[in-house]
Amino acid sequence: MSPRTDTRGSRRTILAHIRARSGIARVDIARDTGISPATVTTVTAELLAKGLVAEVLAEPDSGTKRGRPRVLLALNSDAFLLAGAKISNNHITVAVIDFGGELVADHVMPLPRARGTARDMADYVHAALTETLAPIGKDVADLASIGVGLSGFVDAESGEVHWSPTLSTRNVPFRDVLTDRLGVPVQIDNDANLAALAELWFGAGRGMSDFIVLTIEEGVGMGIVLDNRLFRGTRGIGAEFGHIKVQLDGALCRCGQRGCLEAYIADYALLREAGAAIGADQMDGTGAPQQIDSLIALAESGNHAAQSIIDRAGRMFSLGVANVINIFDPELIILSGERMRFFSYFEETFRQRLAQNIIDIDRDPARITVHTWEDLLWAKGAAALAMEGLTDRILQEPAG
Amino acid sequence: MSPRTDTRGSRRTILAHIRARSGIARVDIARDTGISPATVTTVTAELLAKGLVAEVLAEPDSGTKRGRPRVLLALNSDAFLLAGAKISNNHITVAVIDFGGELVADHVMPLPRARGTARDMADYVHAALTETLAPIGKDVADLASIGVGLSGFVDAESGEVHWSPTLSTRNVPFRDVLTDRLGVPVQIDNDANLAALAELWFGAGRGMSDFIVLTIEEGVGMGIVLDNRLFRGTRGIGAEFGHIKVQLDGALCRCGQRGCLEAYIADYALLREAGAAIGADQMDGTGAPQQIDSLIALAESGNHAAQSIIDRAGRMFSLGVANVINIFDPELIILSGERMRFFSYFEETFRQRLAQNIIDIDRDPARITVHTWEDLLWAKGAAALAMEGLTDRILQEPAG
Incomplete structure (x- = not known):
């Protein structure tokens, strides 16, 4: 993390506010962000000079003297x-x-x-x-x-x-x-x-300064927003949710290591288990998404092997999410990605298990929302x- | 995290620099931190007005015009x-x-x-x-x-x-x-x-903006410094290293949950295992520190149960540390606490195992230093x- 983070931080916070509330007065930026009016004036002057932000005129407040139009700031869309x-x-x-x-x-x-x-x-x-x-x-x-x-x-x-x-x-x-x-x-x-x-710019995280997004697609991922910006670890890589270890000497992951969360819940992990215990004739489709659908259908129809595979995925996923909560103590976790549609199948197990693994204090636990994505x-x-x-x-x- | 973090951030960064290099000129603060000279002037004026910082005079630089003494800033010790x-x-x-x-x-x-x-x-x-x-x-x-x-x-x-x-x-x-x-x-x-x-104020972290301290005492703990300040999770609790889960449905922890790292490596966890497999007559002392010493001595003398207990602790500890590295990607990890003296016993296992569990990319892994503490x-x-x-x-x- 560079030493410039602090100044970038206030510029980012101010830009984020201008973005989230297109058309905002300088005085309101200072009030909402807690950044001093002097700094807001300096930073917005810089943003204007560099063409990132434009001034727009708004109807005067009813209480304003002489009824002059107010000057608001907005992102310079056409730039x-x-x-x-x-x-x-x-x-x-x-x-x-x-x-x-x-x-x-x-x-x-x-x-x-x-x-x-x-x-x-x-x-x-x-x-x-x-x-x-x-x-x-x-x-x-x-x-x-x-x-x-x-x-x-x-x-x-x-x-x-x-x-x-x-x-x-x-x-x-x-x-x-x-x-x-x-x-x-x-x-x-x-x-x-x-x-x-x-999520931060266009979605559920708009206007929130801190939240965590966990994704299940072909693999598993995590994005962390702290203080209105992506946290990428102190050296640029990090937040590797899919490769945190949930089992000592556990299942082999396609990254080559053992016990990664992905090795229990990614497509290839589920299908690897299915391959061992469920006959190929029982699984429909040739691509991974179709085969995952087929595995869920089997579980729903009472196939014990299919149920056991999905149940273990749910338990391991809850262990991984619990550790993220225990470390970051976030207010909001957004579960997203195309495969979240199969989350509903193990959601109950997941939430029960999660409660057993997050630190038990008398306060509302992190809110968890599910957000199915399109490409x-x-x-x-x-x-x-x-x-x-x-x-x-x-x-x-x-x-x- | 409050929206004030950003402005506090630059004040904190500037104060941290003044602290780390007692006697520093404003122009050098701006150069070292990347914070604009205007912001440095504003913030240091505020720090002076509030009595946190005092001006001290230094010998003039040889190149300075007219040989005027330079004005440096230092923390106001007597305040x-x-x-x-x-x-x-x-x-x-x-x-x-x-x-x-x-x-x-x-x-x-x-x-x-x-x-x-x-x-x-x-x-x-x-x-x-x-x-x-x-x-x-x-x-x-x-x-x-x-x-x-x-x-x-x-x-x-x-x-x-x-x-x-x-x-x-x-x-x-x-x-x-x-x-x-x-x-x-x-x-x-x-x-x-x-x-x-x-560590940040007086120790190995002085002058570093990002690092992680892991402690083993009676229990296990983690302190995270990001951007010159303690990261306490987005809601005030978090960074709970001792209670991250390293095993699904694992050993019972004194917090009441299962599979916590502490349940494998804290004093009580080691002694619980020793109680099951090693006769009370073989263990010296009545207090936990003496009994841990006794357990290590037994392991060193070739007792297989004692070796197995300490070996598992080392493996579980490496799993926990690997996950911290996979999430934060820190440059430096400081292992500290009174019980680090027993770390040397499993250090080799620990480092080997760690390499198997941290994401394998072509770059220097996090530096790990051991720092034995006094109260x-x-x-x-x-x-x-x-x-x-x-x-x-x-x-x-x-x-x-």
Whole structure:
């Protein structure tokens, strides 16, 4: 964490407030955030000078002397065009937004293959962006900033991908490869962090300073928002929910280690168990999502092996979530991701078990909400990442 | 976390720099912290007006025009007298410091009993402070702020103790009971947080913005420093290392839940296992510390049961530490506490196991240092807590 965090912190807090309440007076920013009026004046002057924020005039308050219109601040929507791309198993989803966060265009492009070199994937991202922008008469060069999300161990700060199911090699400077191919500044991050950013900028976390998003997709992820910003660990990687260990010398994970939470609740883990105890003739479908559906259907129809597989996943998931609560003591946990639809099957077990594993004090436990996602929301999270990156770059430039 | 965090953040960062480098020019604060010179000027003016900081004159730099002496800022040592008290199993340790952090007096008072009501414990703390202050001709009323540490689930923000082995009842407003008895503002916190504060203010963490302290005493604790301040979870409790779950439906913990890390590595857990497998005639001593020593001696002499007990403790400890690393990705972990002397016995197992459980990427893993503590350092941590509390109170008062 750089020593600049503090000043960035107040700028971020002020920008977040302007974003959340489009059209807000300086005096109200100071009152809502507790930041001193002097600092609010300095920071907003900087944001105006740099074009991130614009002044808008509002009707005067009835009590204002002489009825002069009030000057409010809002994000400068037209200033920049940004894009987010989420690389999934078999497609890339793109969202293009303006600087006010409004969706301008979106598109899904099938991926020729699920795994490739960084250069291959950069070509695919370029193609997906071009296909998205063509209908609105724009191209990649018109973008001010691009955010790209993928699953795996991603160092957002250095731009390296240490490991991802999407890339065929380890320790790739994927951000630089993308920036080089696209000709526009790129930020990268793992998909769980995108989910947290999407909640912070556009979803249930809007206006909340601290919350945690846990995702179940093909894998398991965690995004932590502390003080209005993503917490990525003190060195850029961290918050690795899927690879926290829930069992000493436990089940083998596809990352190569033993006892990871993913090794109990990710698609491959459930299907690995199903493969051992349930005949192939009883499972429908060939893709993982269909097979998971089939496993749930079997459990619902009373198949003991299927019930036992899902029950253990629920218990291990509750253990992992309990540890997150015991460490962060958050007010809100958002469970999200495409696979949350199978959460309802083990929700009761999960909540019972959770109560047994979180520290028992006389106070309301963390609120847990479930939020089923569509791919477009991930892409909007990637676009929010692009906005963060752009904002950081502009704020770091010397003032005008 | 309050919305004031950001402004407090820059004041804290600036104060931390002034503290760490006693005698520093404003221009150097701005350069070192990345905070804008304008903000540094505003904040230091406020710190001067409030008496927290004083100006001192230094020899002129050789290159300075006209050879005028430079004005440096330092903490105003004489401004306040503060005390920290750590309540242990059988004694209270007190440290009295000046506002510059220099130790003025210290003392250990035996506790008549290990457990009592909040009012009993407040009386004992009063007696311990009085005994410490008498030789320097002061009494409790001369203190500007008092920090008190104890083990358990302590909500530093609300001042409630939800559970502690020291107190005979749950959910006690212990801070208010202490403030009422002592007549001076009191802050309370759990002992692991004191250890982190002591490292931040006086120890290995001085000048580091992010690190984690893990303690093994009678129990197990964690203190997290993010951005120069203690992270206490988003709602005031959290960072409960001793009660993260390392085994589903595992060993029973004295907190009443199953599978807590403490239930595998705290004194009582080791001795519970020893009681089952090792004859009482083979164990020396009646107190826990002596019996732990005896257990280690048995393991060293080749007793398989004793080796197995300590080996499992080492493996479970490595699992817990690996999860902390996987979530926070810290640069430095400080292992501390009185029982770290038995760490050397399982250090090799611990480090091997750790490597198998932390996310495997091509980068230096977290540095782990071991720091054996004396009681006085805990008390100095409590005094640092008193300083934090005092500083926060003063900074919250309207300026001038």
